[in-house]
Amino acid sequence: MFRRPGALVALAATACLAACSGPAQDAATADASATSEVDTGVIVIDNARVFDGMRDLGEVSLVIRDGLIERVAEAGANDLPEGAERIDHRGRFIIPGLVNDHAHVGNTRGTEHGDRFYTQDQVSADLRQFQAYGITTVASLGMNGNAFGEIRTAINADPMLGAQLYGAGGGVGTPDGAPPAANMGLSDDPVARPVDAESARAAVRAQAASGVDLIKLWVDDLGGKSPQMTPEVYKAAIEEAHSLELLVAAHIHDLEPAADLVASGVDIIAHGIRDQAIDATLVEAMKTAGTGYIATLQIDEANYIYAEQPDWLDTPFLRNALPASVRAQWSDAAWREQKLADPATQTHRDALAVNLANLSSLREAGVRIGFGTDAGALPHRVPGFAEHRELELMVERAGFSPEQALVVVTSVAAQMLRFDDRGALQPGKRADFVVLSADPLSDIRNTRSIEAVWQAGRKVAGPIADYDPQARD
Numbered sequence: 329m330f331r332r333p334g335a336l337v338a339l340a341a342t343a344c345l346a347a348c349s350g351p352a353q354d355a356a357t358a359d360a361s362a363t364s365e366v367d368t369g370v371i372v373i374d375n376a377r378v379f380d381g382m383r384d385l386g387e388v389s390l391v392i393r394d395g396l397i398e399r400v401a402e403a404g405a406n407d408l409p410e411g412a413e414r415i416d417h418r419g420r421f422i423i424p425g426l427v428n429d430h431a432h433v434g435n436t437r438g439t440e441h442g443d444r445f446y447t448q449d450q451v452s453a454d455l456r457q458f459q460a461y462g463i464t465t466v467a468s469l470g471m472n473g474n475a476f477g478e479i480r481t482a483i484n485a486d487p488m489l490g491a492q493l494y495g496a497g498g499g500v501g502t503p504d505g506a507p508p509a510a511n512m513g514l515s516d517d518p519v520a521r522p523v524d525a526e527s528a529r530a531a532v533r534a535q536a537a538s539g540v541d542l543i544k545l546w547v548d549d550l551g552g553k554s555p556q557m558t559p560e561v562y563k564a565a566i567e568e569a570h571s572l573e574l575l576v577a578a579h580i581h582d583l584e585p586a587a588d589l590v591a592s593g594v595d596i597i598a599h600g601i602r603d604q605a606i607d608a609t610l611v612e613a614m615k616t617a618g619t620g621y622i623a624t625l626q627i628d629e630a631n632y633i634y635a636e637q638p639d640w641l642d643t644p645f646l647r648n649a650l651p652a653s654v655r656a657q658w659s660d661a662a663w664r665e666q667k668l669a670d671p672a673t674q675t676h677r678d679a680l681a682v683n684l685a686n687l688s689s690l691r692e693a694g695v696r697i698g699f700g701t702d703a704g705a706l707p708h709r710v711p712g713f714a715e716h717r718e719l720e721l722m723v724e725r726a727g728f729s730p731e732q733a734l735v736v737v738t739s740v741a742a743q744m745l746r747f748d749d750r751g752a753l754q755p756g757k758r759a760d761f762v763v764l765s766a767d768p769l770s771d772i773r774n775t776r777s778i779e780a781v782w783q784a785g786r787k788v789a790g791p792i793a794d795y796d797p798q799a800r801d
């Protein structure tokens with residue numbers, strides 16, 4: 329089970345009034361009984377057009393109490409709580425806070441990366457950036473330092489410290505293999521690297537005991553350059569994790585290990601398959617098992633697209649997400665030339681094309697698609713921007729409608745991590761949402777028109793034009 333240790337303690341005492349009495353609880357009933365007295369601490373947002381994580385509700389009123397959505401009422405309802413703070417958001421659009429199932433935190437600063445940046449301040453700076461860009465829940469899939477548990481508790485107790493943090497602790501990799509310690513700057517390597525089934529089980533038990541939310545595996549030979557985790561190791565790790573009711577998400581690049589991981593019961597394939605087209609057998613296996621699939625389209629594109637100087641490079645929405653040192657690097661002609669001349673650039677372009685085609689096939693086949701970007705793992709995987717670009721790629725190049733993409737990044741992304749308290753704007757769920765000035769259902773790029781971000785019933789960020797990434801430089 330994806331655990332939420334202590335994270336919602338601050339909310340839980342009051343949250344239970346609305347949420348813990350089960351699905352039969354009717355928030356409207358609780359509301360009606362309260363109308364005879366003046367409600368303080370209640371906020372009503374009127375007249376915004378709301379996409380609730382599943383569908384377009386049209387213009388409604390959101391009633392927020394104690395950090396939760398208490399009720400979604402018809403616009404103009406005459407039984408809304410008296411004395412509530414009223415905010416008229418006519419002409420605005422509200423979507424649930426976005427959920428990223430695959431990101432990283434505390435691994436970059438300016439143009440540098442490595443585990444030396446895994447401090448609470450740096451993790452919080454990353455999570456404030458995700459939050460400013462509308463991502464209110466982030467799963468950090470591995471390479472978290474030993475302080476992960478403490479930092480998670482501190483961050484999740486205070487919405488002003490950033491998006492809610494969950495994750496996989498260090499994760500489980502391969503000796504002298506993925507994730508490559510030298511390339512990733514892991515000088516005090518937090519990744520467990522078991523050599524056999526017994527040590528794999530021990531690593532999973534140790535991470536479970538330290539309170540991780542899920543188990544991350546890396547199963548990748550890094551283009552034939554490194555040893556790959558053996559089936560003995562990953563099968564034992566998956567079995568042990570499941571015996572402890574923990575989800576398992578696997579980093580892969582190629583089809584062959586992905587297929588065997590699905591056959592071995594992995595819960596989430598955490599990157600797109602990028603070496604070849606997915607075959608019908610694997611599609612069927614994923615559908616039967618209910619395996620989740622997170623394409624991370626942007627991961628390969630980010631390796632070259634900024635060197636290509638696309639016309640959107642200078643848009644404030646991207647520039648605001650970049651530390652000054654990264655902006656300077658990307659403006660440097662020598663850096664751009666060297667990037668584009670690198671033979672790896674064509675490999676990354678090809679990988680994106682295969683990833684897009686596979687995602688399109690899986691969408692058509694009805695495989696469960698989650699949402700992730702790998703943002704934060706390296707400086708060019710830009711927290712916040714990467715997520716909006718991923719949505720754009722899904723719609724423009726993998727055949728998702730804007731509505732389908734929004735379902736993926738809200739309710740389905742939450743369900744993929746077994747969250748039942750977020751990802752949808754429904755009575756009893758967290759009041760985590762984004763206020764937009766333009767309609768994301770007519771153009772997915774309108775998810776960028778962020779006026780405000782709310783988390784646990786508080787406005788925590790916005791508008792996006794005011795965001796300053798200084799703390800990440």
Ligand SMILES: [Zn+2]
Pocket residue numbers: 430431432469579702705
């Ligand atoms: Zn990753």
